[in-house]
Amino acid sequence: MGPMRRFFSVLVVLGIVAAGSSVVRAQPLYDTPVYNPETRSYFELVKVTKGYSIRGANIPAITWSNARKLARSRFYKGVRGRLAVVKSQSVNDFLRQTFKPDEKTWIGLRYWCAYNKLQWVTGEFHPLTAYANWDRIWRHDGGTYGGNKEPTCNEFFNYWPVHYWPVQNGFRWNANGTHKEFKAFFVEYPTGKP
Numbered sequence: 001m002g003p004m005r006r007f008f009s010v011l012v013v014l015g016i017v018a019a020g021s022s023v024v025r026a027q028p029l030y031d032t033p034v035y036n037p038e039t040r041s042y043f044e045l046v047k048v049t050k051g052y053s054i055r056g057a058n059i060p061a062i063t064w065s066n067a068r069k070l071a072r073s074r075f076y077k078g079v080r081g082r083l084a085v086v087k088s089q090s091v092n093d094f095l096r097q098t099f100k101p102d103e104k105t106w107i108g109l110r111y112w113c114a115y116n117k118l119q120w121v122t123g124e125f126h127p128l129t130a131y132a133n134w135d136r137i138w139r140h141d142g143g144t145y146g147g148n149k150e151p152t153c154n155e156f157f158n159y160w161p162v163h164y165w166p167v168q169n170g171f172r173w174n175a176n177g178t179h180k181e182f183k184a185f186f187v188e189y190p191t192g193k194p
Contacts, residue, residue, distance in 0.1 A: 029099045033076045033189060036094050042076055042189040043084055045099040053181055061181035064161030067106045068121060076189040083108030083121045084186035088131050095186060096171045101164065104174075106185035109162040111175050118162075135165060135172035 033042035052066050053059035062070065067083060074081035084107045086092050095101075108121035118126035126132075160175035163182055 026100050028102050028184075030184075033187075034098050036091065038088070038090055038094075039085075039188070040190070040192050042079075042191065043095060043098070044074075044076070044081070044187045044189070045095075045101055045105065046070075046074075046185050046187055047103075048183050048185070054179065055181065059181075061183055062106075062185065063179060063181050064106050064110065064163075065178065067182075067185040068108070071108075071185060071187045074187055074189075077191060079189040079191050081187040081189050084188040085109075085120050085122060086131075086133070087126075089133075092131075092133050092171075095164075096167060099186075100167050101171075101184055102166045102168060103184040104166060104182040105164045106182060107162055107164060107173075108186075108188070109173075111160040111162065113158055113160065133164075133171075133173045135170065135174045 028045060028047075030045050030047040033044040035042050048060050048062045048067075050060050051057050052062040052070065054063060054066075055061070064083075071081045071083045084095070086095065086107055086109075109118055109126060111118050118128075120126060158178075160177060161180075162173050162175050163180075164186075165172050165174060
């Protein structure tokens with residue numbers, strides 16, 4: 001096998017298609033619940049449609065708070081949804097490999113400024129020693145955020161919701177102010193069944 005043929009074989013094996021100087025990435029999987037046996041939950045990547053933005057009805061974006069409400073209004077197999085809870089590397093890998101989000105995507109975690117704590121939408125607090133996938137610009141382990149030790153917290157931003165960066169930007173956690181809006185969110189349907 002010649003060098004060029006080997007090169008293209010490697011590209012095919014990796015699932016990458018070269019198109020001129022650009023690379024075509026795998027498409028995200030939207031609006032399709034997929035079962036994860038570890039959590040006994042279905043997960044779904046939801047692409048936001050128009051009508052949820054605080055900036056106007058024609059903008060396809062949503063705040064964390066509105067994504068949380070919309071996730072709770074969704075049902076699959078008779079189970080109410082919630083923003084996704086990601087407590088392990090394996091669940092993180094499942095979301096990345098299954099859904100391949102190409103947008104900033106909300107999950108069900110937020111940082112409470114006044115208490116210096118992270119909390120899931122289930123009500124559980126996330127221990128600082130537990131699994132975390134923080135991007136280097138927002139590490140809640142003594143790292144820095146934009147040059148500050150902690151994110152800016154005031155009466156306007158009493159919590160900072162957490163999102164994933166897109167897959168092409170590392171698929172890591174980041175936290176933003178409550179009025180940030182993104183185009184996607186992960187829903188989890190905790191069936192508790194195999």
